[in-house]
Amino acid sequence: MLEVNGLRVSYGGIQAVRGISFHVNEGEMVALIGANGAGKSSTLRALARLLDPAGGSVRYRGKELLPLPPHALVAEGIALVPEGRGVFPRMTSLENLRMGAYARSDKAAIEQDLEQVLGHFPRLKERGQQLAGTLSGGEQQMLAIGRALMSRPRLMLLDEPSMGLAPIMVQKIFEVIRTVASDGMTILLVEQNAKLALEVSQRGYVMESGEITVTNESTHLLADPKVRAAYLGE
Amino acid sequence: MDTLLQQLINGITLGAVYALVALGYTMVYGIIGLINFAHGEVVMIGTMVAFTVIVSLAGSAMAPLMILGIGVAVSVVVCMVLGWALERVAYRPLRHAPRLTPLITAIGMSIVLQNVAMIIWGRNYITFPPMIGKHIYEFGGASFTNVQIAIVTLAALMMLGLIYLVHRTRIGMAMRATAQNQHVAALMGVDIDRVIAMAFIIGSALGAVAGCMVGSYYEIAHYQMGFMLGLKAFTAAVLGGIGNLAGAMAGGLLLGVIEALGAGYIGDLTGDFLGSHYQDIFAFIVLIIVLMFRPSGLFGERTGDRA
Numbered sequence: 400m401l402e403v404n405g406l407r408v409s410y411g412g413i414q415a416v417r418g419i420s421f422h423v424n425e426g427e428m429v430a431l432i433g434a435n436g437a438g439k440s441s442t443l444r445a446l447a448r449l450l451d452p453a454g455g456s457v458r459y460r461g462k463e464l465l466p467l468p469p470h471a472l473v474a475e476g477i478a479l480v481p482e483g484r485g486v487f488p489r490m491t492s493l494e495n496l497r498m499g500a501y502a503r504s505d506k507a508a509i510e511q512d513l514e515q516v517l518g519h520f521p522r523l524k525e526r527g528q529q530l531a532g533t534l535s536g537g538e539q540q541m542l543a544i545g546r547a548l549m550s551r552p553r554l555m556l557l558d559e560p561s562m563g564l565a566p567i568m569v570q571k572i573f574e575v576i577r578t579v580a581s582d583g584m585t586i587l588l589v590e591q592n593a594k595l596a597l598e599v600s601q602r603g604y605v606m607e608s609g610e611i612t613v614t615n616e617s618t619h620l621l622a623d624p625k626v627r628a629a630y631l632g633e
Numbered sequence: 634m635d636t637l638l639q640q641l642i643n644g645i646t647l648g649a650v651y652a653l654v655a656l657g658y659t660m661v662y663g664i665i666g667l668i669n670f671a672h673g674e675v676v677m678i679g680t681m682v683a684f685t686v687i688v689s690l691a692g693s694a695m696a697p698l699m700i701l702g703i704g705v706a707v708s709v710v711v712c713m714v715l716g717w718a719l720e721r722v723a724y725r726p727l728r729h730a731p732r733l734t735p736l737i738t739a740i741g742m743s744i745v746l747q748n749v750a751m752i753i754w755g756r757n758y759i760t761f762p763p764m765i766g767k768h769i770y771e772f773g774g775a776s777f778t779n780v781q782i783a784i785v786t787l788a789a790l791m792m793l794g795l796i797y798l799v800h801r802t803r804i805g806m807a808m809r810a811t812a813q814n815q816h817v818a819a820l821m822g823v824d825i826d827r828v829i830a831m832a833f834i835i836g837s838a839l840g841a842v843a844g845c846m847v848g849s850y851y852e853i854a855h856y857q858m859g860f861m862l863g864l865k866a867f868t869a870a871v872l873g874g875i876g877n878l879a880g881a882m883a884g885g886l887l888l889g890v891i892e893a894l895g896a897g898y899i900g901d902l903t904g905d906f907l908g909s910h911y912q913d914i915f916a917f918i919v920l921i922i923v924l925m926f927r928p929s930g931l932f933g934e935r936t937g938d939r940a
Binding site: 468487 | 807809810814816818820821824825
C-alpha cells in the first residue's frame with residue numbers, strides 16, 4: 400500500500416534521514432522504532448509533508464505522493480496523528496472532530512462516523528463542548544486519534560502516541576489503536592516505547608542515525624537479543 | 634451631561650468604523666502573525682474608489698441611495714482584489730522569511746499605495762459628495778444624524794455576519810483551525826494558501842465599507858487619510874488583543890468612545906490650553922498604556938505564541 404524508496408530528509412545540511420526504504424502492506428500495522436533522534440519522526444513528518452523531503456519517492460496505492468500539496472493527502476486517505484497531539488486548542492472537542500472530516504462532503508456518513516468515534520472514546524463525548532486546550536494529555540491524544548479517524552483514512556500514521564502520557568493512559572490509547580487495527584486499518588506507528596510498539600504491530604523497522612538497520616516480524620524483533628539490549632532496556 | 638451623551642454618540646460611530654478596520658488587522662495577524670500596515674491604505678483606496686464612482690454617477694437619473702450603494706459595492710470589489718493582490722505579490726513570497734521582512738514590506742506597500750492614490754486622486758482634500766439627505770435627531774440634549782445610525786447599524790450587521798462566517802461555515806472553521814495550528818490544519822485538508830488569501834479578502838471588504846463610512850461621515854477624503862485611520866484601528870486591535878475578533882470589535886468601540894470623550898473634555902481638562910483637534914493623542918496614549926501594562930490586550934488569551 401505504501402512504498403517508500405530512498406527517502407532523505409535534511410535540516411540545513413544535516414541529514415536526519417539518509418535514504419531509507421520500507422513498505423507497509425494493506426491491513427498491516429508496521430512499527431518504526433529507534434532511539435530519540437534516530438529520524439523516525441522526521442520520516443513520518445516527511446510522509447505527511449509537514450516537511451519537504453530532500454529526495455526519494457513515496458508511492459501510495461501506486462501513486463507518487465511527493466508532488467502533491469500537503470492538504471491533498473487527506474483526500475487520498477492518509478491521516479497523521481501528529482507528535483504532541485496537535486489539537487486545535489481553542490476549538491471544542493466536537494469541533495476538532497468535525498475538522499477531521501473537513502475534506503469530506505458526505506454529511507450523513509460524517510454524523511455516523513462521529514457517533515462511532517464517540518463510541519470508541521466515551522470520554523470525548525463527556526467533554527464534547529470543552530475547549531480542546533483544556534483537556535488532559537491523554538484526552539487530547541484520544542481526540543487526535545478520533546480526529547484522524549473522522550477523515551475515514553485508509554492509512555494512519557501515528558507519531559509517538561504514548562509520549563508524555565501516564566502508563567494507564569498509554570494502555571488505553573493502545574487498546575484503541577489495537578481496535579482500530581483489527582477493524583482493518585493500515586497503520587504506520589512511530590514509537591519510542593519499542594516494547595509496546597512491537598507488541599501491537601506485525602512487522603517492525605529499527606532506525607539508527609537516519610538509517611534502517613534491522614527489519615523483521617515484530618515477534619522476532621522482540622526476541623532479538625540485540626534489539627532487546629538496545630531498545631527494550633535489557 | 635449633554636457633552637457626555639453627545640460624545641458617547643460620536644464615539645460609538647467612530648468606534649464602529651475603527652472596529653471594522655481593526656478586524657482586518659486582527660484577522661490577518663491571527664492567521665499569519667503579520668501586521669499588515671498597508672491595511673489603512675486599502676481603506677483609503679476604498680473611500681477614493683467610492684468617491685470616483687459616486688461623482689461619475691452623480692449626474693445620472695439614479696436615486697442618490699442607489700448611487701451610494703453602487704459606489705460601496707464597487708469599492709468593496711476593488712478592495713477585495715487589492716487585498717488578494719497584496720497578499721499574493723507582497724507577502725506570500727515572504728511567508729518563510731524572518732518576521733521583520735514582511736513587516737517592512739507592509740510599510741513599503743503602504744507607501745506605494747499612498748503614492749498611487751496621490752497620482753490618481755491628487756494631493757488635495759476631495760469632497761465626498763453626501764448621498765444621504767441628512768436628518769438630525771435630538772435626544773436628551775444631544776443630536777445625531779441618520780448617517781450615524783446607518784454607520785452603526787451596518788457595522789453591527791457586518792460584524793454579526795463575520796461572527797457567523799467564522800463560527801458556522803466551512804471556510805470559517807478552516808480559518809480558525811489555521812490560526813490555531815497551520816500545519817495540522819493542512820493535514821485536515823485545509824488549503825492554507827486559500828485561507829490566508831480569504832483573510833486578506835474579507836478584511837479588505839470590511840475595510841472598504843469602513844472607508845465609505847468615513848467618507849460619508851466626514852464628507853472629505855485625502856490620499857493620506859489611511860495612515861492615521863489605520864494606526865488607530867491597529868491600536869484598537871491591540872487594545873482588544875490582536876488576533877482576537879471579539880477583541881477587535883470591543884477595542885474599536887472602546888477606542889472610539891475614549892477618543893470622543895477625550896476630544897470633548899480636553900479643553901476643560903487643560904484649561905483650554907489644548908483644543909479638540911488634539912483628539913488624536915488619546916488613541917496613542919491608550920496604545921502606550923496597553924503596551925506597558927497589558928500587551929496581550931483586554932481579550933488576549935495568548936502571549937508570545939504566534940499561531
